[in-house]
Amino acid sequence: MEFNLRDKIDDQFKVVEKHRGGMGLLYVVLDDFSQKRFAVKTLKEEGLEDRQMINRFAAEARTWMNVATHPNVVQAIICRQIDGQPFLFLEYVEGTDLQALLETEAPLAVAQALDYAVQFARGMAHVHNSAPPGSSVGIVHRDIKPANLMITRSGAIKITDFGLAKAYGTSTRLTPSATGMGTYNYMPPEQFVDASSADRTSDIYSFGVVMYQALTGVLPFAGANLGALMNNILHKDPPPPGRRNPDVPPDLDAVVLRCLAKRRDGRYQRFEEVLADLTRVARELARGNARFACGGCGFLSTQRYATCHVCSGRMQPVAGAVQSADELFAAVEVGPDGEMVTTAPTEGPASAAGPVAAPDAEALYNEGVRLREGGDLRQALAKLREAHEADPASTTIRAALDEVALAYAHSKRKRAADAQVYNWPMYRCSVVRTGYTPEHVLPPLGQRWQYRVGTWVFGAPALSEGVTFVGGRQEQAGRYGRLCAIDRKGNLLWETSTGYEVNSCPAIVEGRDLYVGLERKLTCLDARTGAIRWELLTGDVIQSSPAVWRNIVCVGSQDGAVYAADAATGRGLWAFRTEMGVLSSPTIWKGSVFIGSRDHNLHALMAESGARLWTFMTGDEVVATPAYVHGTVIVGSLDHRVYCIDAASGKKRWEFRADGPIESSPAVAGGLVYVGSRDRHIYALDAATGQRRWAFATGDWVQSSPAVSGGVVYCGSHDGSLYGLEAETGAQVWKWDLGGEVRSSPAVSAGVVAVGCNDGYVYCFSQR
Incomplete structure (x- = not known):
């Protein structure tokens, strides 16, 4: 049986990714019980009808599971038969592989290639010494190549794919005798002649090919066709790596060429010997020719990149490296439009040599x-x-x-007393939804006014030209929703009632046009009077908050569609249908719309046409609103995770796992991401790597979305409090206890902070 996205294997493991190979399938699944991810290998349906394929799969599973746990080997956890189909559950590795890295950057910095080689040699020494039950010999991999070397986001090498592995000295009856094992470019000479004769030195040869490629950017042998390639591997000698890359020292040349010896007795006989020589060379080389280092995983590079290819961390110049002035990276901060703003470079950039001893x-x-x-x-x-x-x-x-x-x-x-005043005219402040304002509204704050909207206020207020616009629920027969406009002193300017509670946050343009979801209708009102200008009917209630970009207004509906209308006339422009309701609000950046759905996906659409750009699947419903910042989209999911997605490709850069569902929409400012979780915490994450900077514990769920102003993070909690936290440390600098749960998200503008509460009031606080 073949599973599709969101299907559950054995009613427990939800499929969140699916990859097809020649005869096999690889799923990435989310365990409902542990909320952990696993990689799961199985056969395609046609393979289940082939007894030889089933036997080969079972042999792979047995071999892999006989490799004891090691930090440089992907762990095989369990092999299960489910409805007659074999499934091999593997450790899930978050990161990339060496093949993908070499396609982006080749050759690698010599010191970085050495680091990976040392880790790999450690792992292979362990594999070669892992004896299956009843055997005194270890396991030979027989398919070493860059694609089978995973790199975690912390920079660790993990060896994977033991599909061709065997216990050293056993036969290979499952493989036709005329067929070699492994990938041709990385195969040693003996495997072209007799595949069954592969031994430990065969793996050492393949490792030498990988090292050669990492150090030079090219393979040691090439050929116009398979025959020419085989002839070169069998009879030609490659030039030393140092001839193709002058940064490679002679001692490292010697290690690689010894691995590539034609005769087995000319090679290293054990990976322990390889490791000893590599360690000696690494000590002598230190950082070598590396000029830039990642502040997250320590990845070293000779080339200048803004972010690391391994963990997406920030690349910085290596201390003492020779470089031109224009290669120095400036420090970056996130501006209100979601783009990076460069500032002067700091002195003494961080080194990747390793952690320094903790100061006193x-x-x-x-x-x-x-x-x-x-x-x-x-x-x-x-x-x-x-x-x-x-x-x-x-x-x-x-x-x-x-x-x-x-x-x-x-x-x-x-x-900041004389600083410019900014509006907060829509949900999360702007169409990029970063929840950040350049205006400084800082504690201590005192209550300016409170106004009773109704029974509860779930939605976030919008602030424009000193007016607070907010919706809620009221207990009035047939008119359960109420939208209010309130002046600076807490007096009602106008109101409108609807048949369903108003949880949609209005979007106000130039203090004149107000767009909001009222019942099933996307509605445009006069922001000054509340008079309705136009309405667009959807198929269900709208709880999403509209975004306005140029002449287009976008919103999601619980009917499962995302709608776009002409902002001036209300004429429908397009509708994009997801598979479940849309509670998330649209984020727009340069013609792209990003929005979550209860169908577990984050969708990227073209703003002009609604055409799909890409879809990224999470492990559960996406009800939070994404934030756009510097080419990435950051969003939370009910699967307990925060994801950072490349805005252009839809590929994941990093993820962070909390201990509860994420309904809070992230705020982004100063290189940090702030988000709440049902696990009662407000988190600060590194925007480049997803690593946790701090966590602040509240007394209950955090569904409120943070707002950032002047280095202070404002966020509510179901414990009934509105918190002000120091943005860099999470230190509490202010707190106000309200009369009920605070599910609403605060808005900051014109010297005030406004927020709704489940006691039915909207509160306004100002600087003392």
Whole structure:
């Protein structure tokens, strides 16, 4: 049986990715019980009718499972028969493979190639020494090639695909005698002559080919056809790697050429010998010719890239590397439009040599206190953050950090007193939905006013020209929804009632046109009077919040469609149908619309036509709204994960796993992603890598979406509080207890923070 996306294998493992091979299938599944991902191999339906194929699959499973756990080998977990079909469950590796990396960057920096080679040699030494039950000999892989070397996002090599492996010294009756094993370019001479004779030195030869390719960017042997390739492998000698890449030292040339010896007795006999020589060369070489390093996984490169090809982390110049002035990377911050804004480069860029010993926490604390007393709050805050990182358990350091963070926020508020005022005219502030405003509205805040909308307020308010627009639910027979416009003093300007609660956040254009979902209709009103200008009927209730781009207004509906209408007339332009309801709100950037659906997918569409650009599948419903920033789309899913997707290709860059479903929409500012989860936490993640920077525990679910202003993150919780957190550390700098759960998302504009509450009120707070 063949499974499709969202099907469940054995009623437990949800298929989230599917890949087809020659005779096999590879699924990526999400376990309902553990919420972990696994890779699952099985046969295609035609393979299930071939007894030889079934036997070969069983042999692969037995061999792989006999390889004991090792950090450089993909672990085989269990092989199960489900309804007569074999399934091999494997460790899921988040990252890339060496083949994909070499297609992007070849040759690799010598030091980086050496690092991968050392890890691989460790893993293969383990494989060769893993003896199946009843045998005293180890396992030979027989298909070593770049595609079978996975690279995790932390930079670890993991060897995979033991489909051709065998116990050394056993026969290969399952393989036709005239057929060689492995991929031709990487096969040693003996495998062209007698496939069954492959031994440990055969794997060492294939490893030599991979090393040669990584160091030079080309294969040691080529040929116009298979016959020519075989002749070259059998009879020709390759030039030393150093002749093709002058950065390769002679000692490394010697290691690679010994691996590539034609005769087995001329090669290394064990990977332990290879590892010893590689380790010696690596110690002598250090970083070699690498000029840039990833701050996340430590990947080294000779070429300049903004982000790492392995983990998507930020690439930085290697300390001491020779480089021109224009190759220095500037520090980057995220602007309100979702693009990077360059600033001056910092001194002493981080090195990828490895972690430095933790500094003395007490000394850092004392220095921070001294700076605070001297009035240098910014430097004091930096030192206390370092002290907290060195000793997270110290309550004294944490208390001082919180105190200085609040004082620094106060000082920034004073400096920003004359700053420009910005509107927050739609959900998440703008069409890129980053939840960020350049305006500084900083604690301490006091309540300016509160206005009773009805029974509850789930939706987020929008702020435009000093007016707060917000919807909610009221208990009035036949008129359960209410949309209000409220002035700066908390007085009602106008209202309109509907037959269904209003959870859609309005979008206001130039303080004149207001777009919102009312019942089943996308509605345009006069923002000044509440008079209806036009309506577009959809097939079900609209809880999505509209986005307006040029002359197009987009919104999702619970009928499963995404609609686009002419913003001036309401004429329908197109509708794109998903497979389930759409609660997510559209994000728009340069003609592309990004929106989630309860069908588990994030969809990318063309704004002008609604044509599909790509679809990315998660493990559960996507009700959160995505944020666009610097070529990526970041979104949460009910599968407990936050995903970062390449906006152009739809390919995943990273994912972060929380301990509960994600309904909160992410905010992005200053290189960090802020998001809430039902696991009661507000998280800060590195926008480049997805690594957690901090987590703040609230008292209940966090469905509210954060808003960022002046280095402070505002977010509500079901525990009934609205929090203000220091953006860089997560330190609480302000808190206000409201009269009910805070599911609504705060909006920040004109010196105020507004938020709805499940007690039926909308609250407005201003700077004291």
